[in-house]
Amino acid sequence: xxxxxxxxxxxxxxxxxxxxxxxxxxxxxxxxxxxxxxxxxxxxxxxxxxxxxxxxxxxxxxxxxxxxxxxxxxxxxxxxxxxxxxxxxxxxxx
Amino acid sequence: xxxxxxxxxxxxxxxxxxxxxxxxxxxxxxxxxxxxxxxxxxxxxxxxxxxxxxxxxxxxxxxx
Amino acid sequence: xxxxxxxxxxxxxxxxxxxxxxxxxxxxxxxxxxxxxxxxxxxxxxxxxxxxxxxxxxxxxxxxxxxxxxxxxxxxxxxxxxxxxxxxxxxxxxxxxxxxxxxxxxxxxxxxxxxxxxxxxxxxxxxxxxxxxxxxxxxxxxxxxxxxxxxxxxxxxxxxxxxxxxxxxxxxxxxxxxxxxxxxxxxxxxxxxxxxxxxxxxxxxxxxxxxxxxxxxxxxxxxxxxxxxxxxxxxxxxxxxxxxxxxxxxxxxxxxxxx
Numbered sequence: 420x421x422x423x424x425x426x427x428x429x430x431x432x433x434x435x436x437x438x439x440x441x442x443x444x445x446x447x448x449x450x451x452x453x454x455x456x457x458x459x460x461x462x463x464x465x466x467x468x469x470x471x472x473x474x475x476x477x478x479x480x481x482x483x484x485x486x487x488x489x490x491x492x493x494x495x496x497x498x499x500x501x502x503x504x505x506x507x508x509x510x511x512x513x
Numbered sequence: 514x515x516x517x518x519x520x521x522x523x524x525x526x527x528x529x530x531x532x533x534x535x536x537x538x539x540x541x542x543x544x545x546x547x548x549x550x551x552x553x554x555x556x557x558x559x560x561x562x563x564x565x566x567x568x569x570x571x572x573x574x575x576x577x
Numbered sequence: 578x579x580x581x582x583x584x585x586x587x588x589x590x591x592x593x594x595x596x597x598x599x600x601x602x603x604x605x606x607x608x609x610x611x612x613x614x615x616x617x618x619x620x621x622x623x624x625x626x627x628x629x630x631x632x633x634x635x636x637x638x639x640x641x642x643x644x645x646x647x648x649x650x651x652x653x654x655x656x657x658x659x660x661x662x663x664x665x666x667x668x669x670x671x672x673x674x675x676x677x678x679x680x681x682x683x684x685x686x687x688x689x690x691x692x693x694x695x696x697x698x699x700x701x702x703x704x705x706x707x708x709x710x711x712x713x714x715x716x717x718x719x720x721x722x723x724x725x726x727x728x729x730x731x732x733x734x735x736x737x738x739x740x741x742x743x744x745x746x747x748x749x750x751x752x753x754x755x756x757x758x759x760x761x762x763x764x765x766x767x768x769x770x771x772x773x774x775x776x777x778x779x780x781x782x783x784x785x786x787x788x789x790x791x792x793x794x795x796x797x798x799x800x801x802x803x804x805x806x807x808x809x810x811x812x813x814x815x816x817x818x819x820x821x822x823x824x825x826x827x828x829x830x831x832x833x834x835x836x
Contacts, residue, residue, distance in 0.1 A: 502827065
């Protein structure tokens with residue numbers, strides 16, 4: 420997975436995640452919003468036909484208590500935790 | 514011509530049920546709805562695949 | 578993060594299942610659904626070398642039909658790896674998916690009885706086909722999940738007795754309900770109540786509670802998944818691979834951010 424930083428400020432980060440689509444980005448956005456210190460998280464993705472920026476760009480803002488890059492890392496870790504917890508519950512029920 | 518392998522709408526494999534459906538509901542006199550229920554073809558999109566199908570191989574084969 | 582999921586199976590079969598998940602966010606539920614459709618790879622015929630085809634169908638049409646036949650997919654294949662299958666049928670006969678001979682015993686047609694082509698006297702179908710491990714987002718033939726979806730769990734609460742001359746409108750709902758009215762004890766315990774499929778009362782609450790007013794509302798963060806596979810893998814494998822694919826991507830992102 421290749422990343423391209425578009426904007427990296429003290430409390431704000433915009434980063435392009437190449438090769439991903441709504442499947443992962445929306446899950447990531449959901450997880451980012453659960454990270455302490457993150458005030459805003461969203462992603463934008465354009466259709467193929469737009470001819471412009473078609474890779475998703477995730478944007479997040481923090482309240483200053485956490486570095487935005489660390490928040491993104493925590494978000495990804497959050498998705499992993501969710502996936503592990505789900506797989507575990509599913510396997511024990513199946 | 515030949516029965517579609519899968520349902521166009523949902524992608525469930527319907528081709529495997531064709532011969533039994535044909536034998537029981539077309540050539541036999543069972544109720545098509547009951548045969549489809551028994552075959553486990555549940556959704557309307559899959560049911561229409563079998564109900565509306567007509568084999569054409571016998572019709573076109575003399576012209577090859 | 579309090580990630581405690583509660584999974585309850587409502588129906589469970591090799592190829593189809595219905596299960597309730599509590600405590601899941603809509604975003605994650607949708608991620609799993611999308612991953613099941615587009616990101617779990619399956620084997621499917623991709624390239625065909627025709628040796629003889631004197632049937633009434635064109636080579637391309639036969640190739641399309643072969644592509645749509647689900648093949649059992651063991652989990653030790655990597656994307657774009659291939660398996661060769663061969664078929665040789667001479668008329669008068671019908672070529673079935675079960676006539677395909679695979680070079681790997683673990684890769685077999687999931688259905689044996691799908692007619693490929695009806696062959697008349699003197700007609701013959703002989704070909705070799707390469708099946709490739711591909712993704713549902715590239716071609717629908719690689720979709721392992723068929724009609725995969727989810728619905729909110731709905732909670733039914735009983736209201737007052739209905740007036741004798743009240744309008745007798747049907748109260749149509751679909752999916753699975755959590756029936757708080759079924760027993761007083763479960764209501765007191767606050768654990769929701771009995772899970773009932775709406776199909777069991779013909780999707781009309783008026784049939785289940787003819788003389789009562791009812792209120793229906795969605796249960797937050799509780800979703801009923803309805804998963805069906807085309808036979809290339811079991812429901813359990815499909816769901817777990819979908820979750821695994823999300824996990825792998827989160828892992829990649831974490832690594833990429835750390836650099």
